[in-house]
Amino acid sequence: MVQKNGRTNSQIPVIALHNITKVYQMGDVEVHALRGIDLEVYPGEMIAIMGPSGSGKSTLMNIIGCLDVPTSGTYELDGKDVSRLKDDQLAAIRNHKIGFVFQNFNLLPRTTAVANVELPLIYAGMGGRQRRKRAEEALRLVGLGDRFDHKPNELSGGQQQRVAIARALVNEPSMILADEPTGNLDTKTSVEIMELFQRLNRERGITIVFVTHNPETAEYCNRVVRIRDGLIESDETRQATASIHAPKPHAVSSNGHEAVTVKERER
Amino acid sequence: MKVLEALRIAMRALAANKLRSVLTMLGIIIGVGAVIALMSIGRGVEKYVTDQFAGLGSNLLFIAPGQITEGPPSLRANPVRSLTLGDMVAIADRSRVPHVAAVAADFQTRVQVSRAGKTVTVQANATTPEYPLVRNWNTTIGSYFSTLDSDERQRVVVLGSETYQQLFPNNEYPVDQTVQINGMNFRVIGVMESKGGGPGGNLDRSVFLPLTTGQDRLFKQKTPNGEYRVTVIYASIDDSANIPAAQEAITELMRERRGIKYLDQDDFTIISQNDLISVFGDILGALTIFLGAIAAISLLVGGIGIMNIMLVSVTERTREIGLRKAVGAKRGDVLIQFLIEAMTLAAIGGMIGVALGWGLAQIVSTFFGEFQAVVGADAVVTSLVVATAVGLFFGIFPAFRASRLNPIDALRYE
Numbered sequence: 001m002v003q004k005n006g007r008t009n010s011q012i013p014v015i016a017l018h019n020i021t022k023v024y025q026m027g028d029v030e031v032h033a034l035r036g037i038d039l040e041v042y043p044g045e046m047i048a049i050m051g052p053s054g055s056g057k058s059t060l061m062n063i064i065g066c067l068d069v070p071t072s073g074t075y076e077l078d079g080k081d082v083s084r085l086k087d088d089q090l091a092a093i094r095n096h097k098i099g100f101v102f103q104n105f106n107l108l109p110r111t112t113a114v115a116n117v118e119l120p121l122i123y124a125g126m127g128g129r130q131r132r133k134r135a136e137e138a139l140r141l142v143g144l145g146d147r148f149d150h151k152p153n154e155l156s157g158g159q160q161q162r163v164a165i166a167r168a169l170v171n172e173p174s175m176i177l178a179d180e181p182t183g184n185l186d187t188k189t190s191v192e193i194m195e196l197f198q199r200l201n202r203e204r205g206i207t208i209v210f211v212t213h214n215p216e217t218a219e220y221c222n223r224v225v226r227i228r229d230g231l232i233e234s235d236e237t238r239q240a241t242a243s244i245h246a247p248k249p250h251a252v253s254s255n256g257h258e259a260v261t262v263k264e265r266e267r
Numbered sequence: 268m269k270v271l272e273a274l275r276i277a278m279r280a281l282a283a284n285k286l287r288s289v290l291t292m293l294g295i296i297i298g299v300g301a302v303i304a305l306m307s308i309g310r311g312v313e314k315y316v317t318d319q320f321a322g323l324g325s326n327l328l329f330i331a332p333g334q335i336t337e338g339p340p341s342l343r344a345n346p347v348r349s350l351t352l353g354d355m356v357a358i359a360d361r362s363r364v365p366h367v368a369a370v371a372a373d374f375q376t377r378v379q380v381s382r383a384g385k386t387v388t389v390q391a392n393a394t395t396p397e398y399p400l401v402r403n404w405n406t407t408i409g410s411y412f413s414t415l416d417s418d419e420r421q422r423v424v425v426l427g428s429e430t431y432q433q434l435f436p437n438n439e440y441p442v443d444q445t446v447q448i449n450g451m452n453f454r455v456i457g458v459m460e461s462k463g464g465g466p467g468g469n470l471d472r473s474v475f476l477p478l479t480t481g482q483d484r485l486f487k488q489k490t491p492n493g494e495y496r497v498t499v500i501y502a503s504i505d506d507s508a509n510i511p512a513a514q515e516a517i518t519e520l521m522r523e524r525r526g527i528k529y530l531d532q533d534d535f536t537i538i539s540q541n542d543l544i545s546v547f548g549d550i551l552g553a554l555t556i557f558l559g560a561i562a563a564i565s566l567l568v569g570g571i572g573i574m575n576i577m578l579v580s581v582t583e584r585t586r587e588i589g590l591r592k593a594v595g596a597k598r599g600d601v602l603i604q605f606l607i608e609a610m611t612l613a614a615i616g617g618m619i620g621v622a623l624g625w626g627l628a629q630i631v632s633t634f635f636g637e638f639q640a641v642v643g644a645d646a647v648v649t650s651l652v653v654a655t656a657v658g659l660f661f662g663i664f665p666a667f668r669a670s671r672l673n674p675i676d677a678l679r680y681e
């Protein structure tokens with residue numbers, strides 16, 4: 001099974017969905033939101049899930065994000081079956097393995113950028129000092145090294161989304177799930193945010209899954225999965241058509257070594 | 268998640284809505300404040316009254332005519348049969364009343380006392396010479412009248428401390444000065460210690476003279492068969508353990524002297540200091556129950572207020588809860604966060620209430636001056652614990668609701 005960016009099956013997929021279905025019971029009516037999804041996503045991929053309204057994107061996203069469990073089928077995250085876990089177990093998985101970026105940022109109001117980024121670390125049980133250090137690192141990585149103590153209402157939309165991205169990164173998750181991350185941003189800012197994602201993906205090897213309507217978002221991805229009526233319609237791997245021309249050198253921090261390795265693999 | 272972390276989050280959430288937080292606390296503040304204030308004042312009054320009783324003289328029995336249950340003399344159907352000096356002499360007989368240490372009789376009436384153009388109306392205590400001994404009370408200037416003065420019906424008078432100040436505004440040495448009582452000249456021989464107000468009026472505003480002089484020369488209040496009439500007889504008992512026995516012996520003696528038949532009720536009353544203190548204790552007990560009721564009601568109302576606001580808060584912060592769950596908060600984390608928030612709200616309300624109650628108690632003490640409110644540490648601790656428990660109890664339902672929110676729905680909530 002040699003596929004997707006030339007990776008080999010020796011690698012464990014981050015996401016491995018097998019025949020996933022989701023049925024919602026609406027009174028007497030059963031709504032089949034997902035009808036049997038098979039999908040594998042490998043470390044370092046940047047993938048867009050697209051599809052028309054009502055096709056099941058959000059449902060799929062919730063299952064991938066461990067916010068919900070499938071009606072049937074199995075979901076292995078980093079090789080561990082998570083499809084039958086209880087609420088609190090799912091919470092722990094979300095905390096350790098998944099970073100969320102939402103369309104409307106979902107930052108805590110009246111709370112500084114650093115405190116917002118620290119949030120996942122609080123639930124990971126990390127001590128205050130180390131938390132602050134890690135949060136500051138994450139904020140520097142998204143280019144907000146000078147905005148630690150700004151509150152959301154003191155930040156632009158793009159900056160707020162960067163804070164959200166820093167929050168998604170801070171726990172060093174296996175993947176970042178982003179739901180229409182540029183939906184509330186203007187074109188110029190959207191480009192900046194997508195370039196940030198691309199940079200994080202290329203330089204730090206972070207796996208990113210987008211759910212989007214927006215073809216421009218998909219252009220930054222090297223894989224696009226289209227779903228319709230709860231089934232995968234197409235799964236296309238290709239070179240990202242939109243791309244940052246040169247990686248900003250300052251972003252290659254302590255991890256520069258690894259970033260280079262990823263880039264070399266991509267050649 | 269550590270409790271400390273939850274506490275910080277709670278403080279921030281409460282600070283974000285200061286006015287609302289304070290309004291929510293109001294029920295608790297008023298409840299705790301009222302309880303602390305009234306309890307402190309109650310204790311102050313209790314201490315004051317106990318001190319007053321202690322100042323009456325040790326191991327004292329009061330014997331007065333009539334039954335207390337009949338109400339004040341003016342309201343009684345039958346005229347009350349007076350006590351007499353003979354009763355006092357009989358009580359003083361140790362063969363009839365064992366354990367009696369000393370007795371005194373006191374006839375009280377109002378008189379006008381004047382000196383150098385100043386006239387005051389005060390209570391006259393026409394007493395036997397043992398009065399200061401029995402009442403455990405001394406003179407500061409001069410001395411009380413002697414048995415000889417009494418036997419000779421001397422026109423001598425001892426002034427209460429306030430009466431002295433009123434008649435001798437320049438602090439002149441009063442002994443051997445003359446004052447007029449109801450127009451009759453009396454020689455001042457002493458001034459009593461200040462005793463302050465107490466049950467039975469303020470004795471500092473009175474004068475003391477021999478019972479014999481008073482009834483032979485001044486008031487003409489003797490009984491038809493020529494006995495000295497007295498208002499109250501004081502009997503001091505050698506030991507507090509013997510008070511019940513003495514009380515019984517005096518009762519028997521008095522019934523016999525007054526010819527009361529076997530089943531008929533006493534037409535006199537014997538009161539011990541303990542009786543007075545226990546009557547007062549009963550009043551305080553009733554007050555405490557009343558306070559408890561106020562506290563319970565206002566804490567209940569305060570608790571419901573907290574529950575209401577916490578429910579509003581949970582709804583308002585649905586997205587926040589959703590987000591916290593999405594990034595890894597477990598049910599328990601959310602539950603603890605909102606429980607602690609409710610408890611913090613109640614505890615802070617309790618603290619403000621304690622401060623308010625303390626302030627109120629101080630104001631009342633200063634205003635009345637006669638007693639000092641006592642804010643007990645136990646009352647403060649109990650109030651705070653109860654307030655916090657109220658917060659916990661009424662916070663459970665909203666917190667449980669928050670912890671059950673589905674993160675998907677919560678994140679979508681507008």
Ligand SMILES: Nc1ncnc2c1ncn2[C@@H]1O[C@H](COP(=O)(O)OP(=O)(O)OP(=O)(O)O)[C@@H](O)[C@H]1O
Pocket residue numbers: 024025026031032033051052053054055056057058059060
């Ligand atoms: N909680 C739910 N209860 C019942 N039916 C649901 C629920 N959530 C989703 N559905 C149904 O499942 C189907 C897929 O919904 P989903 O939200 O996944 O679509 P989507 O692709 O995200 O659409 P959009 O692009 O409009 O967000 C729809 O028919 C929807 O009505």
Ligand SMILES: [Mg+2]
Pocket residue numbers: 057058059
């Ligand atoms: Mg959707």
